[in-house]
Amino acid sequence: MTGTAAPFAADDYRARMERAARSAAEAGFAGLLVAPGPDMVWLTGYSPTAVTERLTLLVLAPGQDPVLVVPTLEAPDAAKAAGASALTLRDWTDGKDPYAATAALLGANGRFGISDNAWAMHLLGLQKALPGTSYASLTEALPMLRAVKDTAELELLAAAGAAADATFEEIRKVPFGGRRESEVAADLADLLRRFGHSQVDFTIVASGPNGANPHHEVGDRVIERGDMVVLDFGGLKDGYGSDTYRTVHVGEPTDEER
Amino acid sequence: MTGTAAPFAADDYRARMERAARSAAEAGFAGLLVAPGPDMVWLTGYSPTAVTERLTLLVLAPGQDPVLVVPTLEAPDAAKAAGASALTLRDWTDGKDPYAATAALLGANGRFGISDNAWAMHLLGLQKALPGTSYASLTEALPMLRAVKDTAELELLAAAGAAADATFEEIRKVPFGGRRESEVAADLADLLRRFGHSQVDFTIVASGPNGANPHHEVGDRVIERGDMVVLDFGGLKDGYGSDTYRTVHVGEPTDEER
Structure with missing residues (x-):
């Protein structure tokens, strides 16, 4: 629920996303894949009404602008998130393959951090679309990312x-x-x-x-x-x-x- | 919440687990890995108080008795689930590696169906413990498993x-x-x-x-x-x-x- 989000401004979210991408690069990752949940709220202020089988995924990669892959029917809500102006929305329509759309953002052979609680179904979709990629849970990849609070x-x-x-x-x-x-x-x-x-x-x-x-x-x-x-x-x-x-x-x- | 579970008896759960394992075998799978959520409730009547980073996983394999891998601190509740008498609890303690414990139940080279909403962290743990295994989401593996209602x-x-x-x-x-x-x-x-x-x-x-x-x-x-x-x-x-x-x-x- 976006109602649970803290009142931070777009610049706060922009700075967090930049820091996360930088930390990922320092730890040897090609990027971070963030699913709905506390990490996504912290990075973007966005939380879907319900977490469903439809892929919603924030892609953070060093040197790239943040992209939120989002189902078309939830794009209007995502656009209202407090951090929306600091990222690009890329929406996908029911019936299309969201993994192909996401794969285009990732490159073929990187190692990525992915939210602990991302759905296995989505990880399997990405692994299939990009057999050369590898993955680590965010907790393993960047254990300190959110540990130090401002x-x-x-x-x-x-x-x-x-x-x-x-x-x-x-x-x-x-x-x-x-x-x-x-x-x-x-x-x-x-x-x-x-x-x-x-x-x-x-x-x-x-x-x-x-x-x-x-x-x-x-x-x-x-x-x-x-x-x-x-x-x-x-x-x-x-x-x-x-x-x-x-x-x-x-x-x-x-x-x-x- | 177990409070949301329907009032079925242990025999109902036993029959469902047997049918699921049989369907998995027919579809060419070595077994099914079921995470907390609607599938686990349907198969066992069990739902943890909260879904956390601690691995809770039902392992169904043709010809084997069902096993529920469960954190020790939640074992007392799991033992009270309506379907508990139809399965074996295998509990693991904080600090131990739950993937190694689960791997012992799976065999080294099978293909398994895994709950759509199982955490990516857990799938990655299993893939690392058993590099020879492969996985498909339950929806892809057995789309009809729960579709036909009694x-x-x-x-x-x-x-x-x-x-x-x-x-x-x-x-x-x-x-x-x-x-x-x-x-x-x-x-x-x-x-x-x-x-x-x-x-x-x-x-x-x-x-x-x-x-x-x-x-x-x-x-x-x-x-x-x-x-x-x-x-x-x-x-x-x-x-x-x-x-x-x-x-x-x-x-x-x-x-x-x-």
Whole structure:
């Protein structure tokens, strides 16, 4: 959702794309192929309404202007992205081969970094169109690309963390005992949204025996007085993520539990 | 979310996995590699809390028992999936190489079908671990695998469609004129949930000039009397999807608009 994008300007995106292409060249890559997801949002401000089987791919190559390959029916939205003026849109129509169109941008024998979460279907399409190319996941190719944040990003991260802290202070006030895990999880989601999260990614509420399961799927267990309850919740606020883990006790803890 | 899974039994999942492996063999594949998503839900009833960089992969090969490769920290949830008793869990711990573990299940030179939406990172890991293997997307390998629905699935699809129809009847009663597209979109999401959708995937509200953009990102435009408004909404109910497209008119349409 573009609604989750942080309010950066076209020049910010232009500078990021230039830096990414330069970093790719320094690491020996002919270019970077970026699929919809956090990397694309960071580089362009664009996120499709839904990630589908239709190829959407940002091509960054040293010395070339950035190109966003995009399905024609999503081109109007891509053109509105905050970073759109810093790139060229190349749209393709249903029924045409998007891999041939992308291959023309890549050259026949390069090694490319590709988003970790790009679809296997698309990687296979590119490998078939360009048998001489090779690929590495972006995390392997450029592990530090987004790791060092600038001041504006640090502020947005701090704001997301503060919203999660406020959520925790409020959730402590809602009743736990006698209610289902799923009900407390819904409260957590509401609070995250109330404190400015545009997207809630997980609201784990693991009570009693479920607390031993790190990625517990919230269920219908009724929380009892005396339970310890693990809360693990997070999402996106203005495009930056929170991830908070707290254990609370329902009623007075025993000496051992302390 | 396992909450979106349809209420099938272990035998249903066992039969589907057997059929998938048999179809793969008939199509000349050494096996199928299924990533989290609709195919995995259909085959096993399992869906991780979140899809992450940690490899979760169902391996189906003719004449072998199904194996689900799963991160150790998610193994407890996987073990609770409705189809878990029809497969073997093979868990791997952070820091270990999941591709080596998976490679041992595949053999060195086969051709495999892999989920369209499997992460490129994982496909690259398998290609590196097993340079003699080759891959095709599941859609290319077995386009008909899930296309023919059984009776129970048809009923669930019909129920999802009926919930979407009910949503449309109700949304016609809410005020459009003078409100933002985003407000009507929130109403649509609420109604889909009220009529049983566990997941809302898209609620496009494209008013006036925005109606010409097929994947319009809902915005702050205030809907005016006289506007035509395109509604395109859908999501999952009991694991099966609805997708409804309607155009409504705010106030009396002109002769040309009729």
